[in-house]
Amino acid sequence: MEDLIKKIKSRLHLRPEAEEFLYSISKEKTLSKGEVLIRQGQTVKKTFFVTSGCLRSYCIDKNGKEHTLLFAIKDWWISDYIAIHTDELSTLTVECLTESKVIEFNAKELDGIHARFPEFESYQRHNLERHVVSLHKRILNQLQLSAAERYDLFLKQYPDIEQHTRNFHIASYLGITQQSLSRIRVEKVKK
Amino acid sequence: MKALQIIKYGEIKDSLAFNEVSKPTVQANDVLIEVKAAAINPIDKSIILGNLQGMLPIPLPSTSAYDVSGIVVETGNEVSNFEIxxxxxxxxPQEQMGTLAEFVAVTSDAVSKKPGNISFEEAASLPLAGLTALQSLEYAGIKENDKVLIHAGSGGVGSFAIQYAKAKGAYVYTTTSTNNVQWVKELGADRVIDYKTEDYKSIAKDVDIVFDTLGQNYSLESFEVVKTAGKVVSVVGPLDEASAKMFGMADYKLPEELAEASSEKNVEYKFIFMHPNGAHLNEIKSMIEDEKIKPIVDKVYPFSESIQAFIHLASGRAKGKIVIKIH
Known part of the structure; x- marks a missing residue:
């Protein structure tokens, strides 16, 4: 939690009562590999800040296949924001790919923090903008880049991730088959 | 709920019927699965034909089939490893047979999460054939560089066994007919023997393991090609004595020729009874997710055409598994 507080303090003046409030709506958790934090089809009330390890959010299509939306490593947030903001059941599953440490927040309370502590307004807006930028980049990359280029970008974004993930996780994040991923890797080695 | 039931023993088209039956109730260790897909296997056909009445007496009518994939919709009080x-x-397991239905209750020990990178239909094609192959080759102690002969490489069990043996680093011989040579090669077999034009016994010699999926004369012939102190594992040949004892056949003796061949070469002969096992399915899940093994599905039928699916199975012409989509 100290790391997150430090991050927040680097961006705004955090009053002691705001810090106390953050502690009151959060819980630090150590999770084991394979643990599921959010399950498709359930109500979502929590959001998670990752302090170590690696998590993955994915949807399951009607044929039962998984499609990875994102990986969350240290300093990333992860949840099903569609479910939180629409009050619908989760369309995503969030699971731990390694033993991980997270700080769990009640999403609605965290969302409403700026009502009590207005200094959080610009902080939250900034976070949201960064999130939108990252999503737009992901969509545009998906539309215009080759699979090999997307894989290169993926490795830059998540430098150490390959030790934590299975090939099918990465292939399903990039929207390619596992064979294509293997081919791209072979080509990379040749270069 | 709707279920495809065996109503009598005999010809497939006369012995199966869609019935309205009650939804299974969940015992403490069970999960209730909403069935997405079920697969059918030769054993299902044999049961319908009445060939297994002695070994597997089932009350009629009974819902058919053993292989399933789907979604957990209810859990028993003592289930801790699965959630809705x-x-x-x-x-x-045998006592819970009946996956050709909208729901099936299954003891959680026999269940595993499905591989995430394949469809429900592909997942349903794996359990029975996969467990049979895995448990047989594991019993035989398969290891890197072993030479393994797998009969009937194009069958459900054979096609899985080839891929499993390759994943373990073995050198794989397999037999198949001319039409199947190419696609069986693509499964990774090192030497595909076309039994219509080649004599497998002159090609596969001194192998460490024979996996007999054909029975009859092939069980005995296995001892001609296996090396001294090798292993012969069979899923269709005669019972071995220890297995027979488990079934209460205390006086059972291995057929004489088989016993002689086995003792002459100091080769262990073992009949493998596939047993449902969630942990083994979990192992298969990892191998599928790592693409060490691929599911081989011949055809997917809608639930309403299940009887045609059984007729296709009975033709013996399927390359891979026959799957029925339920939901």
């Missing part, structure tokens, strides 16, 4: 919403697959 989990996507799972299973080869259900």
């Amino acid at each position: 919403g989990d996507l799972v697959y299973s080869r259900v």
Whole structure:
């Protein structure tokens, strides 16, 4: 939690009562590999800040296949924001790919923090903008880049991730088959 | 709920019927699975034909089939390893047979999460054939560089066994007919023997393991090609004595020629009874997710055409598994 507080303090003046409030709506958790934090089809009330390890959010299509939306490593947030903001059941599953440490927040309370502590307004807006930028980049990359280029970008974004993930996780994040991923890797080695 | 039931023993088209039956109730260790897909296997056909009445007496009518994939919709009080919403697959135990239905209750020990990178239909094709192959080759102690002969490489069990043996680093011989040579090669077999034009016994010699999926004369012939102190594992040949004892056949003796051949070469002969096992399915899940093994599905039928699916199975012409989509 100290790391997150430090991050927040680097961006705004955090009053002691705001810090106390953050502690009151959060819980630090150590999770084991394979643990599921959010399950498709359930109500979502929590959001998670990752302090170590690696998590993955994915949807399951009607044929039962998984499609990875994102990986969350240290300093990333992860949840099903569609479910939180629409009050619908989760369309995503969030699971731990390694033993991980997270700080769990009640999403609605965290969302409403700026009502009590207005200094959080610009902080939250900034976070949201960064999130939108990252999503737009992901969509545009998906539309215009080759699979090999997307894989290169993926490795830059998540430098150490390959030790934590299975090939099918990465292939399903990039929207390619596992064979294509293997081919791209072979080509990379040749270069 | 709707279920495809065996109403009498005999010809497939006369012995199966869609019935309205009650939804299974969940015992403390069970999960209730909403069935997405079920697969059918030669054993299902044999049961319908009445060939297994002695070994597997089942009350009629009974819902058919053992292989399933689907979604957990209810859990028993003592189930801790699954939750509602989990996507799972299973080869259900004998007493819970009946996956050609909208729901099936299965003891959680026989269930595993399904591989995430394949469809429900592909997942349903795996359990029975996969467990049979895995348990047989594991019993035989398969290891890197072993030479293994797998009969009938194009069958459900054979096609899985080839891929499993390759994943373990073995050198694989397999037999198949001319039409199947190419695609069986593509499964990774090192030497595909076309039994219509080649004599497998002159090609596969001194192998460490024979996996007999054909029975009859092939069980005895296995001892001609296996090396001294090798292993012969069979899923269709005669019972071995220890297995027979388990079935209460205390006086059972291995057929004389087989016993002689086995003792002459100091080769262990073992009949493998596939047993439902969630942990083994979990192992298969990892191998599927790492693409060490691929599911081989011949055709997917809608639930309403299940009887045609059984007729296709009975033709013996399927390359890979026959799957029925339920939901």
